[in-house]
Amino acid sequence: MTAFVLVLVVLFAGVRLAVLPGIKDFFGTESHDRSGPALLKSIQDMSRYDAASGNFQVVVDLEKDAKYLPDAIRGTRTLYVGAGTVEAYVDLGRIGDKDVTVNGDRTSAAIRLPHARLGRPALDPDRSYAVSKQRGLLDRIGDLFSDNPNSEQAVQKLAVRHIGDAARESGLTARAERNTTGMLEGLLRSLGFTDVHVSYGS
Template sequence: MTSTDAHPEKARSRTRLSRWGSRVRVPLALVVVAALLFAGSRLDLLPGFGDLFGEETNDRTGPTLLESIQDLDRYEAASGNFQVVVDLEKDAKYLPDAIRGTRTLYVGAGTVSSYVDFSGLGEKNVQVNEERTAATIRLPHARLGEPAMDPERSYAVSKERGLLDRLGDLFSDNPADEHAVNKLAARHIGDAAKDSELTARAEKNTTGMLQGLLRSLGFTEVTVVYA
């Protein structure tokens, strides 16, 4: 009797393992990939290994070029912060909103400055008495600058789109284009600035600045007129 006949159970086990191994042949590369994926998911649970398979952001922006320099001939005397909620809806004439149409709720935030223009001032705008103790300065009324939108505080609350608009966004370079609502928000902010007291505050601040400056030069009476 041979050793195999003496241990029939061991012989049958080796036979079953041999048959199983011959039927299942897993490629080595697949085993390595599966092991890496499993390890990556488990390493997140260990301190210090969470970023082993994480994303990395590289800023390869080129140098910033200075295109031009412009001298300012105006005194920025006041600035206002504004916020508006834009509700912009676009509908198609002969199609329901579910097919074609958009509605966007957008919070727009920005600032508007008010300034006094000094560029056109000359000797005729300043009158001084013989004792050089009194001065009268004539200035143009304060103006409003263009609204400067703040991207950090401006955001879309919601955007509803019809089926055709959603399909169009799939082929668009910028499906989340907020240019239209941002422009509309800037227009509303500009209108609100016109109804505010920004220009009056700018003229008051400019008067205070000039009075303080001329009094430090020895003038006791300083009058600022806006016309």
């Protein structure tokens, strides 16, 4: 959807630039564009710009023991490989009129954006799997009489948590802000702006 909006913005800008000079020559009048900057509307329409994505893999070693019983009788230990992705995005929908400044001749633009955020980690079931699972005697007997589809839920939740922690330490949000800055600079220069300044705030 984001790419589609960008295409529409560029096409719209191209049509307007092609038509306005012709109006002056054909009718002998001057046209004064007093409308707000088109860039603000296009940014609001995009709302969320997914600017970076990180792929992570973590090995979870989860052991559950029972009090007063040896592991051979009661207890489990699961070794699980969790793979997933985390998206870093900039919420462009939070931009207001005060966050965009355009000079009189529409050649310079300054935009203040909120800092990039991390989305929820998404575990990839096709790349995540249990390497081994050790169970005590009582646990193995219990498995014979029950079908528990959520038996790996604990290690999956732990994998998601570790992936989220890794994403926060990876510098993914900084990468997202650099990518967002590059995208906006390219977009606005294609619309005729020669001086573009992008900054980030809370």
